[in-house]
Amino acid sequence: MRSAILWRVLPPLALAALLAPAQCPRQSYAFTHARVITVSGAPLSGATVVVCNGMITAVGADAAVPADAEVVDATGLTIYPGFVDGFSQYGLPPAPAGRGAAPGRGGSPQAAIAAQAAEIAGTLDGVPVNDPRRYIDPAASGVDSDRVTADLLDPPSGLTAVRDSGVLATLVAPADGIFKGEAALINLRGPDAAAMLIEPHAGEVMELTPAGRGGYPSSVMGAVAVYRQTLLDAQRLATEIKMYRQAGQRGLPPPDYDPKTLPLLPLLQHQEAAYFVASDWDAILRALDLAKEFQLQPTIVGATEAQKAIPQLQAAHAGVLVSLAFAPAGAGRGGRGGGPSPAIVAAQRAEAESTPAALAKAGVPFGFTTMGLTANQTVLAQVKLAMDKGLSESEAWEALTLHAARIVGAGTQLGSIEPGKIANLVVATGDPLAAGDSTVTNKWIMVAGDLFPVHAAPAARRGSPQR
């Protein structure tokens, strides 16, 4: 099945190798005479990178080229680790309209009509309109903790554009909801979920925002209440499980295994990472506070104004995944003071671009995310904006690769060119972050040992259909 897809995408050169007998269970490659930006160590020149079984097996000037390896002469070319995108929806099907909406809770026109009919009848979902369950104990929407991203993966053809930009691995979870569900860490390749998954249990992604589906919650403070109630419920389930086991599973009824709270137990027990989507200063502080309330170890995703919260981020030992969109915080931040002037908005954008440099200077570990990237923004161009504001070349490389990998829990698997790591490589005509070099184009992309040729200059590529 995998060979079928390779058949179509590999050039004749690789085809020949595929047919040859192999020591590796899968195709092995050797990129020779390359300049290698390892990120984990100093750049190498005239080096060889050997890939076997989808992993890097040797790196260095004196690395032996296996006899069965397909040799790619990389003379004059530069190899760097694939970028690790801290949070995206790549590989997920587009959210259908009204997805997740409970019957009668807004969304589709049919649902609205049904709701209207129910209202005339004085009931909704079978519950009379004047029943206290309706107006005192509302069902919350946006609690999608029972959603498993790994089950939703559906690699579309659009991945090529993303891959060609250098992003080869990413943390993914659906964008909507307060509890967005179990995230997955994936490689950006096909043909199926199995080929993509690096880690199917990659943490819970949360956002303190109205669910946007009508109903409860309709406000940020309501979203906070839903967050708090859900985790309290999860704590209670944990207590019940513990008591039940201690009682020898007798004398007490079995715990109330709620499908929404059960998946959150690893989160509460620090067996799983907690990601909070928060961009504005206030949202970041709020997320840190609410993580602390449940002793969660937070990673902030978005983090546009993170440089204003550096002391709090440091105190919380929080990871940071900075959105490369550098979107200004916008008018009034929900206040009603009138918006800022255009000059202030422009200055906010400039400040957002300086966030990575400020975090680096303060020693706050951070990676990047493509979250919010618009159609006319590219990863490299955005990183260069941050470099214009003082982010050094080495800090930029780390944020794009190794630090992002560590923050998403894959520091041993991704983010650098070292033996033992997943072979996510970009072979380019030069160093894309080197000062003054804007002519670098990518020639080859390797994702977990699968080699893809690049047909067009990545600079010309715009975004991705997945955004």
Place this chain on the structure above:
Amino acid sequence: MNRKPSYLAALTVACALGLAAQAPQPKPVAIVGARIVPVSGADIAVGTVVFAGGKITALGVHADVPRGATIIPGKGLSVYPGMMDDSTTLGIAEVTGAAPGTVDTNELGTFNPQLISSKSVNPTSDIIGTVRANGVTTALVSMRGGVIPAQASVVDLGLYTNDEMSVERETALWINFPSASGGGRGGRGGAAPAPNANPLRELNDYLDAARRYAAVSQPDGDPRPAMAAMKPYVTGQKPVIVSVTTAADIRAALRWGREQHLKLILAGARDAWETIPEIKAAGVPVLYGPVTAMPGSENDPYDAVYSTPGELAKAGIPFALITGSAADSRNLPYNAALAEAYGLASDAALRAITLSPAEILGLDHDLGSLAMGKRANLVVTTGDPLDPRTQIKQVYVDGLLMPESKHQRLYEQWLARPDGK
């Protein structure tokens, strides 16, 4: 001067002519021994003011008191001209939030110059009573919706009938200037303007049509009242009040008024502080307010609006203060106080709510100060009416003593409720 008008006769004549008629004052009144602040002249430390037939007939340290006049002892009190608010919805908007039946501010359609704003002013509006009780005796009433909501009208906040309250029905044309940043304001129930709509061009086309109409003599009874109504405005005979807010719109409106050869007055003009030189150069008066408005942008100075009247005065730009409200019109003197606190001289603050609003509308021969022959709109106070602690003792409109407001009435009624156990 001591004529005795027949109330009925006056009313009959007024109705027959279709004219507004001032309410008749049956008996002369003299306020004696008070401090008198005429605004159009020097303060009189202790003096007398006399009014009869609804007009001021004598004023001075030693004014003659006519025989039979009601004498009001003014010792320790001050007499001021009634205040004038040049932008209100008084009498046409009573319970704005919940009772559409009491609101006549927004008509359907974009251009409604044929509408006369004061035609539905309710003389028994409770709001009018409370506004009057604070010393505001005259108001420009204007409708609100669309680009041309109506013609604005000057009314005296008197007692009995719509006709008697009317000072001038067709005072000025009100235009909600189509904002460069968001199109015109739609009429009530109107759909949002089409994306490619150009409300300013539509307005210009409308003015062009009105000019073509005005250039040709029209037969009596021509069935196009809107076009007929536009004539004095497109020919520059009467003022056009243009409601604007932002600096960009102020600049655009000034340019537009020049191009259209209109007798322009700016209203609202929140961000006038950013456009003082342009307004000065255009020679356009400003109806500024409310002074209580918030600054437009979060990085504007916190007192940008409070301090603008002082800036207008400093630049020598003619201006008056407005509330743009109905219920809040009673805060006109406190709008002036805010302006005073942030840089407007005390006498200029008083002038901005008395004589200046009359002057800007060309009605200062009749209104706005205590002077011989002007309407007897007077306020008797315990002191400076801009000081919120000051008590308003009496208010006269067209020479008639006004009754207490609904608020005063309810206060007295419930103050008298016996205490509980």
Place this chain on the structure above:
Amino acid sequence: MRTALLSLCLAAACIGAASQAYPSPDQAATLAQPGDMLIQDATVMTATHGTLEHTSILVRAGKITAIGPSLSAPAGVAVVDGKGKYVIPGIIDEHSHTAVDGGVNEGAPSISAMTRIKDVINPHDVNLYRQLAGGVTIIHIFHGSANEIGGEDAVVRLKWGLPVDEMLYPGAPQGIKFALGENPKQTANPHGRYPATRQGVNDAIRTAFLQAQAYKKQWDDYHAAVARGEPVYPPRTDLNLEPLVGILDGKILVHSHSYVSAEIQALIDDSDEFHFHIATLEHCLEAYKLVNEIKAHNIGCSTFADDWSYKEEAVDGIAYNAALLEQKGVRAAINSDDDGRARRLYMDAAKVIHYGNVSEQTALQTITLNPAWMLGIDKTVGSIDVGKDADFAIFNGDPFGPSAMVVATIIDGRVFFDRSQDLARRKKVAEYENLFQPGLNLSLADDGGHGGNQ
């Protein structure tokens, strides 16, 4: 003679980060202030013991330590020249929705007691600064009025530039918002929300309290079982009912949005039935019609100076409401409920004199001591008395007069607003805006303060 407030906060003047709106906070400079000062030779309106001419106030470590005619500054304590100036207690706005992020109403359920304003305060909302410039030092931030029982409130000091935790008034009792009448009954919802009448509003509140009582019993039963050594699971913690239990236990103050006398009467009846106390009626435009009953229940009334007629339930609102309540022995506060109006509450307090001719001290209390009492913090703030927080609004002259302007606002003995500083800073912002071009690499860092205000 203007030794001025300036010397107290030299560094507070500068533009911090370039993206900040002009009243940018400078946290470090604020925190560097010691909280000590001597305000000398001012007219002091105490709110408890009249107006004192030529009086000095000594502040040490944020508290008022002495008030008298001839105090001298201990070594190291800065002197503020108060000559010609009026000092009043910091203004407390008893009803505010300022600085709430992401919606002031959780409008989906009728009972939204599970929400907390403290979770969503935006300390950078420019309106906080604008209100500070109007002499306000404490605001009582409420959930909106779309819900019969709304969320928990926050009592916030306007310590512009400091984090939310520093802004919350220490030890202020927790309060909660109730709402009666048109707003809760008319709150739109895609599929209709019970109730839609005042009778229904009353039923929703009663039902919620009945549920809270049952919930409380669940927990009591649980604790009893645990005490007996029985193995039982704990009940579910219900965030929507917890605050109601707090009300029943007398730990949470009830502040109820209300208009007409009948709905106020109905809530008072509920409070008798469920044995809870109503701390304040908010707006309560018809409170004057129920003054005996309100007085008998020791309820405060927090109302507008003169706002009325904007909806049906406001048509009998009278500007004399506060004065009449005070004259009949009910404590009244004048609140803003509005970002704009909050900037001039001193003027609204003066209107209580205009409408009803109360004394200046009574008028002053409506924006200082009375709201402090309603919030349960009057032991520490709300008047100029020895031992209380050094929260002041300093005016250029008589605060109730026609040219009243706040020149400085002080919280805990620290200057958080200084008009002369503001004027200097805004000039700098104007230059900055003129210079600014998008794409320019800005480095408008702190340049180390400004000269004096000559």
